[in-house]
Amino acid sequence: MTEKRQILVGEGLFTWPSDKPKLIATHCKSCGDYFFPKSFTCHNPKCKEKQVEEVTLSQRGKLWSYSVLYYPPPPPFVPRDPFEPIPIAEVEIPEGLKIIGMMEGIKPKDIKIGMTLELTVGTLYTDKNGNDVIGWKFTPVKA
Numbered sequence: 001m002t003e004k005r006q007i008l009v010g011e012g013l014f015t016w017p018s019d020k021p022k023l024i025a026t027h028c029k030s031c032g033d034y035f036f037p038k039s040f041t042c043h044n045p046k047c048k049e050k051q052v053e054e055v056t057l058s059q060r061g062k063l064w065s066y067s068v069l070y071y072p073p074p075p076p077f078v079p080r081d082p083f084e085p086i087p088i089a090e091v092e093i094p095e096g097l098k099i100i101g102m103m104e105g106i107k108p109k110d111i112k113i114g115m116t117l118e119l120t121v122g123t124l125y126t127d128k129n130g131n132d133v134i135g136w137k138f139t140p141v142k143a
Contacts, residue, residue: 025055085108089101
């Protein structure tokens with residue numbers, strides 16, 4: 001019997017393991033822009049110097065937009081049985097970026113534009129070998 005493992009959805013996307021995970025991005029010290037996922041250069045065409053550094057992003061942001069996935073996603077995702085709708089959030093963080101990720105800990109009917117969400121890390125899906133694929137998600141902040 002194979003042991004269940006945790007596999008990151010991608011290397012270098014977020015701090016892990018961590019009690020307070022953060023997304024890893026690029027900040028241009030020349031023009032001030034941020035880029036996620038992190039990059040080796042500044043992508044602002046007006047930036048002349050393109051001096052970049054690796055930074056972590058804010059853990060909280062405001063719900064900008066969302067959608068709800070009402071049908072099981074295609075492979076490589078292996079949906080939970082029984083399948084439950086998956087809210088997908090677009091979260092605006094203080095650095096000016098909008099980050100997309102799954103939401104958990106809330107029912108679709110309770111989602112409100114502008115609500116405060118916090119970054120967390122957890123299982124996005126289970127792969128065909130039974131391993132948990134770990135990635136970032138967003139959860140509502142209790143008022």
